[in-house]
Structures are given as structure tokens and as C-alpha cells.
Amino acid sequence: MTGRKQFDVDEALDKAMAVFWQRGYADASLDLLSAATGLGRGSLYGTFTGKDELFRRALDRYCATYGARYEDALTAHPGDPVRAVEAFFEVVLARIGDPAVPKGCLVAQSAAQSEVLTADSATHVRHLLDRQRARIRAALDDSHADPGTLDDLATYVLAVNQSLAVLSRAGIPDGELRAVVRLTCETVANQLTAVG
Template sequence: MSGRKQFDVGTALEQAMRVFWQRGYADASLDALGIATGLGRGSLYNTFGGKDALFRQCLDRYAETYGTRYEQALTGHPGDPVRAVEAFFDVVLARIADPSVPSGCLIAQSAAQAPMLDEGSGACVRALLDAQRRRVRAALADSPAAPGVLDDLATFVVAVNQSLAVLSRAGTPDPELRAVARLACTTVADTLAHAAAGHDRPATSGDAG
């Protein structure tokens, strides 16, 4: 029928997301987006509202895809926050190792280019990072550690996640990425164990005496 879109919007959005993921916002030209989606500039604008609007929709799609997996990992081990964090990193490493998707992480890639984003896109990236941090923080809640310690641990876990994405794009081998994740889990476990022993933070050499 005349005027009816002859393409699948979801498929086009998936292809556009991969362009942003692989190239980053700055290098994801309209030509590259058009080639990936099979759409001309006019169709891109009419369907998605321009590059910035399309970018935000791709961020949302990425978050829906992987955010659900993070949520399942972090909520799948009630009463065992360390295992929840381990499961979270298992999902992260599985995404990184997946040969069918670009390396790294779209959110990390976008955060690195934050100065180039418009206000709405920058706010979207920050909101997605905040959502990830809230998920991790909720998984740590069943712990005797002080709230401030748990806040710091949640930020730490998210920071390690973003670092893994950057390292993977630089070609760091999988065993090295897994070593980083293991050390992060050990840090979480040691900090929570220290809190369970009645301390608010791990002891340092300066605390002796």
C-alpha cells in the first residue's frame, strides 16, 4: 500500500545501534547509518527523527537488551551479594566475548564521547549509568556494611564494568579481562566480610597500633 513503510523498524534500529556501538556517536555518519539500515536520509529522519533521536532510541534498545540480563543476574542470588556481583560480571564477560556483536559496550563508548553529545543524549547516557549503579546497589543491600560503603562498592563495580569494556576494545585477551573481574569480586567479598566483622571499611597499614 502507498505510504506504508516497507521495512521493519526494529531491525533498522538494531542495525543502527550496532553502528553507534562500533563507531561511536561522532563517527556514526548518516551515510554509515543509511548503509547499515538500508534507509535514505529522508527515511531515517521521518522514522526516527534525526541522528540524535535515533541515537537515544539505540541507547534505550541496548539498555533493554542488556539491562534485563544484568537485572536477572543481580537479583538471582538473594542473600548472597558476592555471588550476585559474580553473576553480573559473568553477563558482562559473555557480552564481550560474543562474536556476533561489536566489542566493548555502547554505554561506555558513548560516555567516552559525552562532550560531543547533545544535552538530551548526554542525560540519557548518565541515566543509564545511574540505573546500572542502582541495580548493583540493590544487590548489595542485604549486607551489614554501612550504606556509604555499599554506595562506594556499587560505584566501584560499575567502574570496573566500564573499564572491562574499554580494555576489550583495545584487544585485551579474555583471560586478562576475567582476572580483572575476579579481583573486583574479591574486593567486594573482602569489603563485605570486613563489614560483617564489625568494621566500616577495610583496615589499612595506617590503622595498626
């Protein structure tokens, strides 16, 4: 189309995602987002209607990129929920340790900033956390524990995952993060054995 700038929406979302991931929602100004994506404000508003929708779309892009990896890890060991949780954390640690992406987790960082998000975006972040918890809970279903214990363990694993992201962003060494994962997996195994 003559006279209109063409651009790759997914590429723009990847670049915006990196800004939100590095800076957080509050500090990701439209000027920073425009500079990162190479799009003027008009193009940003024309495509995404504003910062808030761009943020939610960037979150969805983040979850599409990493969510499939988590899902694969959690479903790769049917009948062995402890191994599924271990595999999940292996993916988490690999992402945290990847020097090609910002430290931490976009969802964890966004959850920590919920008070400055719009109601729609805060709800969206909560939905993404709930979806991750549901994936973990489904992997734990392969045990004989009562549903209440499995619910509690799913929330516990979710909480540790989000904590790992915060700790990694604070510069905690990989060895210490791995110690947290080891203790978490031992706790899950012990809880499932105690009630199995």
C-alpha cells in the same frame, strides 16, 4: 499503505545500534546509518527526527537487550551479594566475548564521547549509567554493610564494568579481563566482610 516503504523499526534500531557501537556517535554519519539500516534520510528523519533521537533509541534498545540479563544475574542470588556481583560479571564477560556483536559496550563508548554528544544525549547516557549503578546497589543491599560503603562498592563495580568494556575494545585477552573480575569480586567480598 501504497506508496510508503514499510520497515521494521526494531530491526532498523538494531542495525543503527551496531553502527553507533562500532563507530561511536561522532563517526556514525547519516550516510553510514542510512546504508546500515537501508533507510533513506527521509525515512530516518520521519521515524526518528534525526541522528540524536536515533542514537538515544539505539541506546535504549541496547539496554533493553542486555539490561534484562544484568538484572537477572544481580537478582538470581538473594542474600548473597558477592555471588550476585560474580553472576553480573559472568554476563558482562559473555557479552564482551560474543563474536556476534562489536567489542566493548555501547554505553561505555558513549560515555567516553560525552563531550561530543548533545546535552540531551549526554544526560541520557548518564541516566543509563545511574540505572546500572542502582541495579548493582540493590544487589548489594542484601549485606549488613553501612549504606555509604554499599554506595561506594556499587560505584566501584560500575567503574570496573565500564573499564572491562574499554579494555576488551583495546584487545586485552579474556584471561586478563577475568583476572580483573576475580580481584574485583574478592575486593567486594573483603569489604562486605570487613564491615559486616
